[in-house]
Amino acid sequence: xxxxxxxxxxxxxxxxxxxxxxxxxxxxxxxxxxxxxxxxxxxxxxxxxxxxxxxxxxxxxxxxxxxxxxxxxxxxxxxxxxxxxxxxxxxxxxxxxxxxxxxxxxxxxxxxxxxxxxxxxxxxxxxxxxxxxxxxxxxxxxxxxxxxxxxxxxxxxxxxxxxxxxxxxxxxxxxxxxxxxxxxxxxxxxxxxxxxxxxxxxxxxxxxxxxxxxxxxxxxxxxxxxxxxxxxxxxxxxxxxxxxxxxxxxxxxxxxxxxxxxxxxxxxxxxxxxxxxxxxxxxxxxxxxxxxxxxxxxxxxxxxxxxx
Numbered sequence: 001x002x003x004x005x006x007x008x009x010x011x012x013x014x015x016x017x018x019x020x021x022x023x024x025x026x027x028x029x030x031x032x033x034x035x036x037x038x039x040x041x042x043x044x045x046x047x048x049x050x051x052x053x054x055x056x057x058x059x060x061x062x063x064x065x066x067x068x069x070x071x072x073x074x075x076x077x078x079x080x081x082x083x084x085x086x087x088x089x090x091x092x093x094x095x096x097x098x099x100x101x102x103x104x105x106x107x108x109x110x111x112x113x114x115x116x117x118x119x120x121x122x123x124x125x126x127x128x129x130x131x132x133x134x135x136x137x138x139x140x141x142x143x144x145x146x147x148x149x150x151x152x153x154x155x156x157x158x159x160x161x162x163x164x165x166x167x168x169x170x171x172x173x174x175x176x177x178x179x180x181x182x183x184x185x186x187x188x189x190x191x192x193x194x195x196x197x198x199x200x201x202x203x204x205x206x207x208x209x210x211x212x213x214x215x216x217x218x219x220x221x222x223x224x225x226x227x228x229x230x231x232x233x234x235x236x237x238x239x240x241x242x243x244x245x246x247x248x249x250x251x252x253x254x255x256x257x258x259x260x261x262x263x264x265x266x267x268x269x270x271x272x273x274x275x276x277x278x279x280x281x282x283x284x285x286x287x288x289x290x291x292x293x294x295x296x297x298x299x300x301x302x303x304x305x306x307x308x
């Protein structure tokens with residue numbers, strides 16, 4: 001009897017050591033377009049490729065093409081080709097919402113109301129295309145600043161309260177993105193700031209943190225609570241971190257496509273560490289490939305901020 005039990009146990013152990021074979025279909029690689037074209041910057045996008053789950057490594061994740069054919073059309077008229085320029089792709093993973101670019105056009109700024117189409121061709125890949133329209137510009141009318149007292153988070157004291165005033169166009173659905181840029185000498189950077197304004201719907205995390213506090217460098221919202229109204233959006237930033245520089249407040253009127261991209265990206269980031277959660281497909285408006293190609297009209301106001 002003991003021999004029989006030992007034999008059965010050996011069989012069970014042998015079976016448990018066998019590696020399960022999982023068949024993951026390989027549907028082939030496709031081109032990836034990632035670009036938010038804005039009225040305050042030259043046309044630029046990031047072109048890369050999709051990846052197969054098996055055999056994926058750190059370096060291959062960030063392979064960017066340097067020989068793709070990237071064409072831009074404005075209102076169905078060929079504008080020009082975007083040209084490759086070198087970028088440090090290893091930082092790409094930390095810029096989901098504001099990606100670095102590796103293709104740009106040297107003398108064209110997007111114009112509100114115009115439709116832009118991108119066509120990307122690369123030998124061995126299906127053509128990828130996408131279309132976007134630059135929304136109408138909604139201007140920042142006024143920025144008021146005042147000091148306030150709030151809790152400090154890991155060295156950042158959010159003590160400057162700013163009210164950014166604008167008027168939402170009535171009778172239409174609009175989407176917005178608010179961010180801030182600090183410029184000191186000849187360098188500039190997206191600022192970390194905070195907003196608990198009731199109209200905020202989506203945060204844009206920076207993928208960096210102080211302790212357990214995730215820093216945010218943008219917020220997105222729709223006009224469902226402010227349709228046709230004048231509104232003052234409240235934001236806070238840390239004066240001890242952004243002293244002696246020019247601070248730019250940027251109100252971006254974005255497309256619905258880009259708003260959906262931000263929403264689904266946040267859902268993906270919230271669930272991807274749970275292998276049993278329902279899968280989240282990040283929104284894409286690219287045909288024949290993956291990614292997002294969207295437009296934004298940007299209104300900017302600034303203050304020169306000094307601390308003693």
